[in-house]
Amino acid sequence: MTEAYSSQQNGVVSENQAENIRIKGKAVVDFAEKLLTLKRERIHRALTQILGLPFAFLAIFVLLSMLIARLFFINILKPLTLIRQTIRKVSEGDFCPIPYHETGEDEISKLIYAFNRMEGELKSKQEQLVQSRKIAAIGTFTAGIAHELNNPINNIYLTAETFLDDRELSNPEGRELVSDILAQAERAGEIIKNLLDFSRSELPSFTDLNIREVIEKTLKLVKNQTMLTGIRTDIAISSDLPNIQGNFRNLEQIFLNLFLNAIHAMPDGGAITINASHSSEDYLKIDVRDTGTGISSEHLEHIFEPFYTTKSVGRGTGLGLAVTYSLVKKHGGYIEVQSELNAGTTFSIYLPIGHVSENAHETADCRY
Numbered sequence: 001m002t003e004a005y006s007s008q009q010n011g012v013v014s015e016n017q018a019e020n021i022r023i024k025g026k027a028v029v030d031f032a033e034k035l036l037t038l039k040r041e042r043i044h045r046a047l048t049q050i051l052g053l054p055f056a057f058l059a060i061f062v063l064l065s066m067l068i069a070r071l072f073f074i075n076i077l078k079p080l081t082l083i084r085q086t087i088r089k090v091s092e093g094d095f096c097p098i099p100y101h102e103t104g105e106d107e108i109s110k111l112i113y114a115f116n117r118m119e120g121e122l123k124s125k126q127e128q129l130v131q132s133r134k135i136a137a138i139g140t141f142t143a144g145i146a147h148e149l150n151n152p153i154n155n156i157y158l159t160a161e162t163f164l165d166d167r168e169l170s171n172p173e174g175r176e177l178v179s180d181i182l183a184q185a186e187r188a189g190e191i192i193k194n195l196l197d198f199s200r201s202e203l204p205s206f207t208d209l210n211i212r213e214v215i216e217k218t219l220k221l222v223k224n225q226t227m228l229t230g231i232r233t234d235i236a237i238s239s240d241l242p243n244i245q246g247n248f249r250n251l252e253q254i255f256l257n258l259f260l261n262a263i264h265a266m267p268d269g270g271a272i273t274i275n276a277s278h279s280s281e282d283y284l285k286i287d288v289r290d291t292g293t294g295i296s297s298e299h300l301e302h303i304f305e306p307f308y309t310t311k312s313v314g315r316g317t318g319l320g321l322a323v324t325y326s327l328v329k330k331h332g333g334y335i336e337v338q339s340e341l342n343a344g345t346t347f348s349i350y351l352p353i354g355h356v357s358e359n360a361h362e363t364a365d366c367r368y
């Protein structure tokens with residue numbers, strides 16, 4: 001009885017246990033299924049990510065390529081196109097710099113900077129060549145005429161002088177007329193002297209010269225005129241300047257022409273300031289500054305041309321600066337000019353220190 005009960009009791013326990021086991025088993029199966037779904041989802045997500053990665057990389061690659069291409073175009077192709085276009089213009093004779101405003105340290109910027117410098121040099125050399133040819137052509141032409149005119153004008157001058165000295169010429173009107181002839185012959189003689197100075201092609205003889213002496217002696221020649229017009233003259237010359245190799249008469253002519261122009265530009269008075277200093281190891285720089293009318297940009301580019309004058313007939317021949325230019329050139333130097341309307345003008349003469357080379361006349365130029 002007890003056994004039956006117990007076996008019956010045993011049967012109940014096993015049923016419960018079985019139920020329990022089933023429930024737990026189901027939970028385990030559910031859990032396993034959930035885990036499987038989760039894993040599958042993760043694997044799916046991971047697969048999707050792995051498969052999408054190449055597309056993302058591709059998109060980034062395309063974007064980067066476009067960016068690099070754009071940078072390449074802006075930094076290399078565009079400047080190269082500008083360089084090509086400018087080279088074509090330069091070869092056609094239009095000397096314009098490359099319009100590129102970046103001043104970086106990269107190779108393209110350095111190339112453009114170097115090109116623009118070379119182009120500036122070419123332009124100045126071209127202008128110099130044109131000017132030299134013009135001067136050479138006019139020089140040959142004028143030298144012939146000047147030689148031919150020199151003798152008759154000398155004769156006119158001497159005859160007029162003899163006439164004026166003649167005691168029998170007491171009529172004041174007659175004396176005035178002869179004086180006029182004398183003045184005009186003197187002026188014509190001066191023009192001829194300038195023309196001959198300007199057209200002489202051989203190099204003058206050079207000696208050791210002190211620039212202070214040359215300037216002071218030349219200033220004495222215009223002392224009367226500066227005093228009459230109320231013009232002050234100031235000289236500032238460094239005491240340690242070395243002597244230069246030059247021709248005294250030529251240098252006197254150079255400064256005389258500059259002083260006379262300065263005086264003409266200050267009819268109501270003003271100041272002429274002369275500074276001389278070392279411009280570099282190789283050159284002396286002499287500035288002749290006035291406080292006169294100044295030169296407009298329209299005239300400035302022509303002032304070194306022979307016969308270019310803004311002065312009335314009888315007052316200017318347009319030869320002063322052309323002669324100055326040609327003499328400075330013979331000394332292996334160059335001229336710079338800066339001017340401001342109604343404020344004044346500065347001419348800067350650069351003269352080499354030491355030996356002047358044989359082909360000095362081919363190396364000088366003028367700069368504005």
Ligand SMILES: Nc1ncnc2c1ncn2[C@@H]1O[C@H](COP(=O)(O)OP(=O)(O)O)[C@@H](O)[C@H]1O
Nearest residue numbers: 261262265303309310311316317318319320321
């Ligand atoms: N210091 C100056 N101030 C103003 N204008 C000047 C000066 N120097 C030269 N010029 C201008 O340059 C022109 C040419 O000068 P130049 O060759 O000496 O000839 P000229 O004196 O006979 O006119 C002058 O007519 C004048 O217009």
Ligand SMILES: [Mg+2]
Nearest residue numbers: 257261320321
């Ligand atoms: Mg003059």
